[in-house]
Amino acid sequence: MINICNVSFQYENNGPSILENISLSIDEGEFVVFLGRNGSGKSTLSRLLNALHIPSKGKILVDDLDTSVVEHQWSIRKKAQMIFQNPENQIVGTTVEEDIAFGLSNIAYEQKNMDKQIEWSLEKVGLQNKKKNSVYALSGGEKQKLAIAAALALSPKYLILDEATSMLDEAARNSVLSTIVELKNKLGLGIIYITHHLEEIVQADRIFLFHEGKIVGEHTPASLLQEETLAQQCGLEIPFLPALSNRLQAGGITLPAWPTLEELVTALWK
Numbered sequence: 001m002i003n004i005c006n007v008s009f010q011y012e013n014n015g016p017s018i019l020e021n022i023s024l025s026i027d028e029g030e031f032v033v034f035l036g037r038n039g040s041g042k043s044t045l046s047r048l049l050n051a052l053h054i055p056s057k058g059k060i061l062v063d064d065l066d067t068s069v070v071e072h073q074w075s076i077r078k079k080a081q082m083i084f085q086n087p088e089n090q091i092v093g094t095t096v097e098e099d100i101a102f103g104l105s106n107i108a109y110e111q112k113n114m115d116k117q118i119e120w121s122l123e124k125v126g127l128q129n130k131k132k133n134s135v136y137a138l139s140g141g142e143k144q145k146l147a148i149a150a151a152l153a154l155s156p157k158y159l160i161l162d163e164a165t166s167m168l169d170e171a172a173r174n175s176v177l178s179t180i181v182e183l184k185n186k187l188g189l190g191i192i193y194i195t196h197h198l199e200e201i202v203q204a205d206r207i208f209l210f211h212e213g214k215i216v217g218e219h220t221p222a223s224l225l226q227e228e229t230l231a232q233q234c235g236l237e238i239p240f241l242p243a244l245s246n247r248l249q250a251g252g253i254t255l256p257a258w259p260t261l262e263e264l265v266t267a268l269w270k
């Protein structure tokens with residue numbers, strides 16, 4: 001479990017307060033979203049989880065390890081792997097297998113088991129046929145999946161994805177998202193997913209809504225729809241289909257909270 005206890009943060013002494021008194025916990029096997037507009041503090045909090053920054057006040061425990069204790073930081077970074085926006089910045093190998101092997105060598109992974117671990121992690125993200133490929137020949141979505149496989153090979157308990165799909169087109173974004181959901185379901189990984197796109201939160205267990213360094217709401221995908229005004233105040237727009245579904249439901253039409261276009265059309269024909 002990750003426990004964030006009364007955390008506040010400033011980048012500089014006497015600088016502006018970036019996060020104010022944040023408290024929340026995240027279980028293993030949970031898919032949690034940090035949602036908020038640019039500059040609301042989501043990435044800063046994600047970097048605090050990974051001990052890249054240390055809280056100015058309060059504390060963060062990752063499986064009972066305090067991020068402010070230097071001796072814990074290596075274990076915390078291994079447990080909670082980060083995936084960033086631009087996959088190009090995370091790829092270090094020239095072939096797919098070399099890229100994953102690099103991270104494994106860094107943790108002194110046993111050489112004799114390395115190949116098996118590389119194959120396992122590639123299979124989990126659906127890149128098993130690309131093992132020998134050059135990383136330069138991968139698409140954007142495949143590169144992001146490689147970054148996830150490289151993280152996965154290190155046996156983390158949590159994946160922290162900071163706007164990890166924002167450089168991808170819709171098809172690649174959906175494909176990476178389904179991979180993430182599968183990892184949560186099949187491996188029981190905790191997922192911390194940072195975004196300002198509401199379309200990406202449909203499969204989350206819980207959503208924390210960020211505004212100006214504070215958490216202003218905790219929701220499920222369905223309950224967030226009831227908070228259209230709050231979402232707008234936070235600079236977010238509920239997407240068209242769920243917004244319409246919300247209104248139709250209020251008028252007595254039975255629909256899922258986040259319908260597909262087909263589900264919406266079928267319900268309206270009935």
Ligand SMILES: Nc1ncnc2c1ncn2[C@@H]1O[C@H](COP(=O)(O)OP(=O)(O)OP(=O)(O)O)[C@@H](O)[C@H]1O
Nearest residue numbers: 011018036037038039040041042043044045163196
């Ligand atoms: N290294 C830094 N030094 C000083 N201020 C920073 C630094 N990084 C971020 N900030 C400031 O902290 C605030 C929160 O930024 P943060 O990146 O955490 O927000 P965010 O919600 O993740 O936004 P985005 O979606 O744009 O990444 C912003 O005002 C930003 O300018």
